[in-house]
Amino acid sequence: MKYPKRTFPGGVHIKDYKGFTNSLETVEAEAPAKAYIPMSMHIGAPSRPLVAIGEEVKMGQKVAESQGFVSVPAHSSVSGKVVAMQRMPIPSGRMVDTVVIENNYQDEWITAIRPVPRESIEAMDGAALQAKVLEAGIVGMGGAAFPSHVKLAPPEDGKKPDVLILNGIECEPFITADHRIMLEKPERIIAGLKYFLRIMGCDKGVIAIEANKMDAFELMVKLTEKESAIETVVCREKYPQGSEKQLIYTITGREVPPGGLPADVGVLVHNVATAVAVADAVEYERPLIDRILTLNGDAITRPMNYRVRIGTLYGDLIAQNGGIAGETAKIISGGPMMGFAVYAADIPVTKSTSGILVFSEGSQVLKREEEMSCVRCARCVDACPMGLEPTTLMKAAKKSDWAKAKDYEVASCMECGSCSYQCPSMIPLVQYIRLAKQYVTSRDGNGAVNPFLL
Amino acid sequence: MEQIEKPLILSSSPHFHSRYTTEKSMREVACAILPAAAAGIWIFGLRAFFVILLSVTGALTSEFLCNRIMRRKVSIMDGSALITGLILALCLPPSIPFWIAFLGGVFAIVIGKQVFGGIGQNIFNPALIGRALLLASFPVFMTNWTPARGMAIDAVTTATPMALMKTELFAQLPPLGQMVLGQIGGCIGETSVVAIVLGGIVLLVRKHIDWRIPILYLGTVFVLAAAYGAVKGYSLLYPVYQLCAGGLMLGAFFMATDWVTSPVTKKGRMVYGLGLGLLTGLIRFFGGLSEGICYSILLMNILTPLIDRYTRGRIYGVRNKGGEKA
Numbered sequence: 001m002k003y004p005k006r007t008f009p010g011g012v013h014i015k016d017y018k019g020f021t022n023s024l025e026t027v028e029a030e031a032p033a034k035a036y037i038p039m040s041m042h043i044g045a046p047s048r049p050l051v052a053i054g055e056e057v058k059m060g061q062k063v064a065e066s067q068g069f070v071s072v073p074a075h076s077s078v079s080g081k082v083v084a085m086q087r088m089p090i091p092s093g094r095m096v097d098t099v100v101i102e103n104n105y106q107d108e109w110i111t112a113i114r115p116v117p118r119e120s121i122e123a124m125d126g127a128a129l130q131a132k133v134l135e136a137g138i139v140g141m142g143g144a145a146f147p148s149h150v151k152l153a154p155p156e157d158g159k160k161p162d163v164l165i166l167n168g169i170e171c172e173p174f175i176t177a178d179h180r181i182m183l184e185k186p187e188r189i190i191a192g193l194k195y196f197l198r199i200m201g202c203d204k205g206v207i208a209i210e211a212n213k214m215d216a217f218e219l220m221v222k223l224t225e226k227e228s229a230i231e232t233v234v235c236r237e238k239y240p241q242g243s244e245k246q247l248i249y250t251i252t253g254r255e256v257p258p259g260g261l262p263a264d265v266g267v268l269v270h271n272v273a274t275a276v277a278v279a280d281a282v283e284y285e286r287p288l289i290d291r292i293l294t295l296n297g298d299a300i301t302r303p304m305n306y307r308v309r310i311g312t313l314y315g316d317l318i319a320q321n322g323g324i325a326g327e328t329a330k331i332i333s334g335g336p337m338m339g340f341a342v343y344a345a346d347i348p349v350t351k352s353t354s355g356i357l358v359f360s361e362g363s364q365v366l367k368r369e370e371e372m373s374c375v376r377c378a379r380c381v382d383a384c385p386m387g388l389e390p391t392t393l394m395k396a397a398k399k400s401d402w403a404k405a406k407d408y409e410v411a412s413c414m415e416c417g418s419c420s421y422q423c424p425s426m427i428p429l430v431q432y433i434r435l436a437k438q439y440v441t442s443r444d445g446n447g448a449v450n451p452f453l454l
Numbered sequence: 455m456e457q458i459e460k461p462l463i464l465s466s467s468p469h470f471h472s473r474y475t476t477e478k479s480m481r482e483v484a485c486a487i488l489p490a491a492a493a494g495i496w497i498f499g500l501r502a503f504f505v506i507l508l509s510v511t512g513a514l515t516s517e518f519l520c521n522r523i524m525r526r527k528v529s530i531m532d533g534s535a536l537i538t539g540l541i542l543a544l545c546l547p548p549s550i551p552f553w554i555a556f557l558g559g560v561f562a563i564v565i566g567k568q569v570f571g572g573i574g575q576n577i578f579n580p581a582l583i584g585r586a587l588l589l590a591s592f593p594v595f596m597t598n599w600t601p602a603r604g605m606a607i608d609a610v611t612t613a614t615p616m617a618l619m620k621t622e623l624f625a626q627l628p629p630l631g632q633m634v635l636g637q638i639g640g641c642i643g644e645t646s647v648v649a650i651v652l653g654g655i656v657l658l659v660r661k662h663i664d665w666r667i668p669i670l671y672l673g674t675v676f677v678l679a680a681a682y683g684a685v686k687g688y689s690l691l692y693p694v695y696q697l698c699a700g701g702l703m704l705g706a707f708f709m710a711t712d713w714v715t716s717p718v719t720k721k722g723r724m725v726y727g728l729g730l731g732l733l734t735g736l737i738r739f740f741g742g743l744s745e746g747i748c749y750s751i752l753l754m755n756i757l758t759p760l761i762d763r764y765t766r767g768r769i770y771g772v773r774n775k776g777g778e779k780a
Contacts, residue, residue: 014470173470245770255771330463336470343464366463368471372532373574375476378664378718387769391718392762409769417468424476425574431466 005211007236008246010385012418014173014239014337016212020303021176021294026184028307030320033103035078035311036088036348037063038096042139043146044070049099055082058110060287062137063099072137072147077289077309078103089347091333091340098348101311113284121282126154126199129282136281137288137351142167142178142242142271143334145352148278151268152199160201161268165251166193168209168216168272169235169242172335175355177292178272180305182209182216185276186223190230192275195282197229200268205230206251207272211237239337240416244269246385258412288351297332297358298365299324308349314356315345326360336365337417372425380419380429386412390419390429397436405436413437480533483662486653487540487708493636493646497602498548502642505555506543512559513539520568534573538562541581541708544643545701545748546588549600554592558584578755579715582748589748599639612639616700619692620744630691633698644701654707663711666723667730671706672697674731675738682739702734705747715755722758722765729754729761 040046047064051057057076064074076099084100124132134149155161166189170178182189193205207230209217217234224230235241235250245256247269254265262269270278273292280286289310296303301322308317314331318324332339333347334354349356359366380390389408396404410433419429495503517535521528529535539559546555562584570576589596601612615638618626628638636646643650657663676693683692697703710716710730717726730750737746 012472014472249770257771260771327460328462329460330465330469332469337468339467339469341462341464341466341469343462365470369475372476373572375534375574375713376716376718377476377479377713379474381718381767382720385770387767389718389766408766409772412769412772415467417470420468421470421472422474424474424479426471426475430468434466 003217003234005234005236006250007238007241008249008385010383010387010418011238011240011246012383012422013237014421016237017173017296018176018179018212020174020296021305022179022213024176024180024303024305026180026292026305026307029309029312029317031078031103031105031107031309032312032316034083034313035076035080035101035103035309036313037074037076037099037101037311038088038090038348038350039064039074039098040090040094040096041074041145041310041350041352042072043144044068044072044150046096047071047074049085049097051082051099053082053085056080057082057101058108060113060289061110062287063101066134066147070147070150072134072139072149073287074099074137075287075289076101077311079106079108080104089342089344090350091342091347091353093340093343111285113286116283116285124282126201129195129199130154132281132285133278136277136286138274138277138281139288139351140271141273141277141291141352141354143338143352143354145350148270148274151263151270152196154199155201155263159263161263162202162204162266163252163268164193164196164200164202164205165247165267165269166196166205166207166272166275167242167244167247167269168207168213168220169247170213170354171210171237171239171242172337172339172355174296174357175294175335176305177294177354179213179216181273181276181292182213183219186216186219188276188279189220189272190223190227191283192277192279193230195278196268196270196275202268203229207232208235208247208251209233210235210241239418239421240385243385243414243416245414258409291349291351291353293349293353294355295321295358296355298363299326299328299358299360301325308353310349310351312349313346314342314349317349317356318345318358324358324360326362328358329361329363330359330366332357332359337421338415369426371427374425374427377424379422379424383418383422385416385418386414388413390433393436394427394429394432397432400439402436402439406440410436410440477532479662480537482660483657484533484537484540486656486662487537487544487643489649489652490544490643490646490704490708491540493649494544494548494642497636497645498600498642499603502548504552505546505548505550505642506540508552508555509543509546509559510536510539512556513542513563514559516560516563517568520564520572524568524572526572529573532573535563535567538567538580538584541643542584544704544708545581545585545641547596547598547600547640548642549598550595554588554595558588561587574714576714577758578752579709579712582709582752585748586752601639602637602645614639614700614744615695615698616640616744619695619699620738624689627695630694630698633695638699640699641701641704644704647698647703650703650707654703657707657711663707664720664723666720667711667716667727668706670724670727671710671730671734672702674728675702675734678731678735678739682735696738700745701747705751706730709747710751710754715758717758717761717765719762719765719767721767722761725761725765726754726758729757
């Protein structure tokens with residue numbers, strides 16, 4: 001059967017490099033000797049540590065509690081002893097208080113993982129389900145790391161979303177974590193989606209999958225055949241199809257206003273991996289202590305999809321994979337389009353680490369030529385999924401003309417990198433636009449004050 | 455744990471780049487010009503080849519010298535000066551003295567491009583600046599048309615179809631087939647519609663140019679010519695002859711589409727194409743010149759920044775320019 005492939009205006013076609021790992025079954029990574037649990041693996045207020053140095057902790061034990069509404073607790077991913085509290089970098093480069101737990105390799109759970117009786121799940125209302133999501137420390141696992149319970153607040157009357165989208169697009173090259181979870185745990189994804197629908201009082205769920213994952217799409221279509229509330233949709237292979245705003249447009253034709261939320265247009269978007277975590281939290285009361293990620297890059301000899309405990313150092317995972325071949329030049333946390341280059345390998349896997357990419361010096365992927373003058377070819381204008389003019393914004397940034405940048409809606413840029421990817425003159429457009437964005441969205445707002453001095 | 459001795463590269467995203475570069479693109483554009491150049495040499499003989507060679511040499515030499523004088527990186531390898539030289543040569547008459555062809559290449563690069571700061575900075579299409587300056591300085595040489603090979607053998611000079619239409623001497627017009635192949639009097643690269651369209655298709659397929667500019671340009675001229683012809687009671691073939699004659703095809707595919715001097719927005723390109731068509735029609739039907747491509751494009755080049763300002767694209771979630779929220 002042929003399905004129409006939907007998409008959005010703009011965007012770029014990028015070689016996806018997913019062939020290395022998309023057919024490899026997820027492998028359970030060895031538990032680390034020490035787990036490093038950062039107090040800030042999410043957007044919002046950092047969690048507050050609940051344990052002290054020397055304290056024995058068990059697997060799944062809450063080691064930090066949430067502070068405020070936009071915050072989540074953190075749990076130990078191993079059983080053992082708290083040996084240190086230290087400041088450590090997270091993938092974005094920010095220094096964060098981190099609880100270090102020495103693993104005793106007993107994998108002793110704080111409460112045994114067993115199914116919660118059906119009846120008690122059925123008796124739960126939206127607020128009770130939402131509380132389970134918060135308790136499990138779940139955040140958006142697609143990369144944004146926004147606390148999931150915040151998006152799952154049972155809506156007031158008349159404000160419920162009419163569509164709930166599960167994002168299984170995964171448009172970043174190399175990354176196949178969501179692809180594998182869709183192939184390996186499709187029932188859990190559907191179960192999670194049903195809880196989302198129940199909490200939000202929403203009647204329609206859409207599972208969106210990119211056309212380069214037709215196996216996952218066909219499987220999902222088969223499994224949702226009898227689900228009248230759930231539709232599975234295939235989207236054209238294009239970057240950034242997985243971006244929340246572009247996905248909402250693709251599925252519903254609606255546009256989220258600048259500074260607004262998907263809820264403003266009656267939509268809610270969650271990642272497929274988040275759905276599995278929510279299903280586990282509700283049905284097994286299992287906290288989020290591990291996740292699937294893709295380890296790849298030309299310096300990795302055996303590309304792999306791993307289920308990794310949160311808090312495992314990148315270097316530990318790379319070492320058990322067989323180490324690095326050749327001289328390492330760059331390690332990217334996440335995908336090559338929007339991921340962070342990290343400055344060391346001793347950085348812990350967090351709840352939103354979808355991939356670790358290691359590239360060597362000779363990598364063709366990293367090759368960059370010298371920046372030239374803009375020739376106004378407008379490839380960036382055609383590529384921008386937001387309809388912005390990256391070249392105009394770049395020129396405004398070069399001239400420190402923040403008023404012009406503001407007039408051309410620089411704040412709408414989501415930094416997907418399509419323009420920089422496409423620029424034949426090798427101009428780092430996104431980097432210039434980021435600068436302008438900093439000035440325009442700073443407290444001053446008119447660019448009169450250098451935001452980096454505030 | 456895996457030990458890494460050397461410092462890692464830190465940079466902000468994206469970490470990927472497409473293999474597409476300006477230089478590669480310029481090379482392809484230069485190749486797309488070749489059919490028109492080859493047709494010119496075939497039609498007007500080896501002399502046309504030397505005119506092209508000298509125009510290109512003039513462009514490349516002056517680009518190199520400008521780079522040196524301004525202490526900049528030598529940019530003759532980026533292909534842009536080569537294209538300027540080629541395009542200029544294609545809109546010169548085959549009988550032009552070689553030194554004028556060379557001087558045209560120099561004018562185009564020095565005055566058309568380098569004084570503005572080099573690639574990407576110029577306001578006008580450099581090749582057309584070169585042509586306009588030559589036309590003003592050497593009007594006799596610039597309008598001396600030699601016949602194509604295979605035409606009346608004893609003719610020393612000939613009238614172009616453009617001039618024949620201007621003076622309503624329709625009976626003397628060559629047959630349409632000859633017009634399309636290019637066996638007519640005219641500039642080196644402008645006569646062969648077949649060769650130009652072939653190159654134009656390459657540019658369109660390889661996405662070097664936006665279809666909006668040539669299609670709207672040609673479409674507008676066609677419609678205006680049809681209307682003008684109808685009023686004047688000319689033959690129904692009149693608009694077709696208007697499309698094939700003169701520099702319109704060459705201008706529409708290779709000069710109006712110049713990245714640097716045309717608008718960046720899609721809507722802007724449509725306005726630009728439309729404006730080009732209107733100006734060309736105005737000059738051709740009511741102006742003193744028989745031809746209007748060069749000045750139409752130069753005039754629209756001036757309007758490019760203004761067109762860009764008023765044709766901004768729709769931004770996601772924002773209704774229109776100026777931040778009016780949806």
